[in-house]
Amino acid sequence: MASSKPSLCLLLHSLTIPLLFILLPIQTTTCSVSPPQTQKPIILSLKAHTQTPSTPSSRKLTFHHNVTLTVTLTVGSPPQNVTMVLDTGSELSWLYCKKLPKINSIFNPLLSSSYTPTPCNSSACTTRTRDFSIPVSCDPGKLCHVIVSYADASSTEGNLATETFFIGDSSQPGTVFGCMDSGYSSNVEEDSKITGLMGMNRGSLSFVTQMGLPRFSYCISSHDASGVLLLGGGGGVPWLGPLQYTPLVTATTSLPYFDRVAYTVQLEGIKVSEKLLQLPKSVFVPDHTGAGQTMVDSGTQFTFLLGSVYNALKNEFLEQTKGILTPVEEEPKFVFEGAMDLCFRAPASGLAEVPAVTMVFEGAEMKVSGERLLYRVRKGNDWVECFTFGNSDMLGIEAYVIGHHHQQNVWMEFDLVNSRVGFTDTSCELASQRLGLGN
Numbered sequence: 001m002a003s004s005k006p007s008l009c010l011l012l013h014s015l016t017i018p019l020l021f022i023l024l025p026i027q028t029t030t031c032s033v034s035p036p037q038t039q040k041p042i043i044l045s046l047k048a049h050t051q052t053p054s055t056p057s058s059r060k061l062t063f064h065h066n067v068t069l070t071v072t073l074t075v076g077s078p079p080q081n082v083t084m085v086l087d088t089g090s091e092l093s094w095l096y097c098k099k100l101p102k103i104n105s106i107f108n109p110l111l112s113s114s115y116t117p118t119p120c121n122s123s124a125c126t127t128r129t130r131d132f133s134i135p136v137s138c139d140p141g142k143l144c145h146v147i148v149s150y151a152d153a154s155s156t157e158g159n160l161a162t163e164t165f166f167i168g169d170s171s172q173p174g175t176v177f178g179c180m181d182s183g184y185s186s187n188v189e190e191d192s193k194i195t196g197l198m199g200m201n202r203g204s205l206s207f208v209t210q211m212g213l214p215r216f217s218y219c220i221s222s223h224d225a226s227g228v229l230l231l232g233g234g235g236g237v238p239w240l241g242p243l244q245y246t247p248l249v250t251a252t253t254s255l256p257y258f259d260r261v262a263y264t265v266q267l268e269g270i271k272v273s274e275k276l277l278q279l280p281k282s283v284f285v286p287d288h289t290g291a292g293q294t295m296v297d298s299g300t301q302f303t304f305l306l307g308s309v310y311n312a313l314k315n316e317f318l319e320q321t322k323g324i325l326t327p328v329e330e331e332p333k334f335v336f337e338g339a340m341d342l343c344f345r346a347p348a349s350g351l352a353e354v355p356a357v358t359m360v361f362e363g364a365e366m367k368v369s370g371e372r373l374l375y376r377v378r379k380g381n382d383w384v385e386c387f388t389f390g391n392s393d394m395l396g397i398e399a400y401v402i403g404h405h406h407q408q409n410v411w412m413e414f415d416l417v418n419s420r421v422g423f424t425d426t427s428c429e430l431a432s433q434r435l436g437l438g439n
Contacts (some may be wrong), residue, residue: 041233258290
């Protein structure tokens, strides 16, 4: 999930899996983290909330996601239960603090003795919010007022405050978060199931930075909507085997469309089966404005590519699936999620013959096949299979975004000490069991 910001950072608001997950925030100075690497990791259970996909008669969906990643924890003194969307694309964590229409779960600061509102003249308000896309302000009570907005037009606002967050057996007193009392949601059904959002990018006020985590990892299952989140630890899970690593990309100067606190990696190419798309390498490199960065985002469901790359991938995939898949071609054109215009009749023979798509990064490759490649969607009285790569140009996003659907049954490690992202294919259900979470 990405916060509102010129074009690129207006990413996609979505995902809700009950576990510890967080979004990538917007343009912020990268914060280095170097606590003891031998600390025992906090292990949390991860779940996905799935909504029934539906298609209006116009065949053009308002952009939103039908799967969100969330984590459940307690906040305050005495503790109150909350459920937060895990978003590696956002910075500020926040909770609903006032009962709003369709909001079923809130955090009540009046019931907590450890809740402390943040004054306007505090460093948390004047300095650590400098990378927010919307500048903070001072309300009539001299408290720090914040507004957070997302690419799907959702927004929420309230006051900055500090509170004690309880994560597993660990307590985090003095955690800065947003205590929100108003807002607008484009997805009321999703918001009715959550209390707030956990920002996990590399910004100054992200949950990752405030906890001083050297790394965190997660693994999302495909069928049972479960998973696992590890916060901290020394890295390395013996039974996983070696991970492929790709370095995080940083910008030394401020660019209007480059999110400096996102988990940015370098996409170098895309293969269909083993055929590499014939594209100039420059198309994958951010331009002089910062547009064209590649971000790993747990707050976005699917993967989105810049128009020229998406069209090349679409054409090659159609070419290689002739005789295997039958495209949906009637007019008006069917478009899923506002940016995914390649859908097929459900194949009678299953997905075994469908060629895989591989994203080639610097030093690593991520292969997408089977159910991660085609997503079943309701179209009228029928079901169709839609290609899980979309066109970011159709959403007004000037970036490549790697969503969590393509991270299913992939162990994802965000190594902040060594500034890299690692991953390897695995069974996330088995990983949860081995870490003592079960189902």
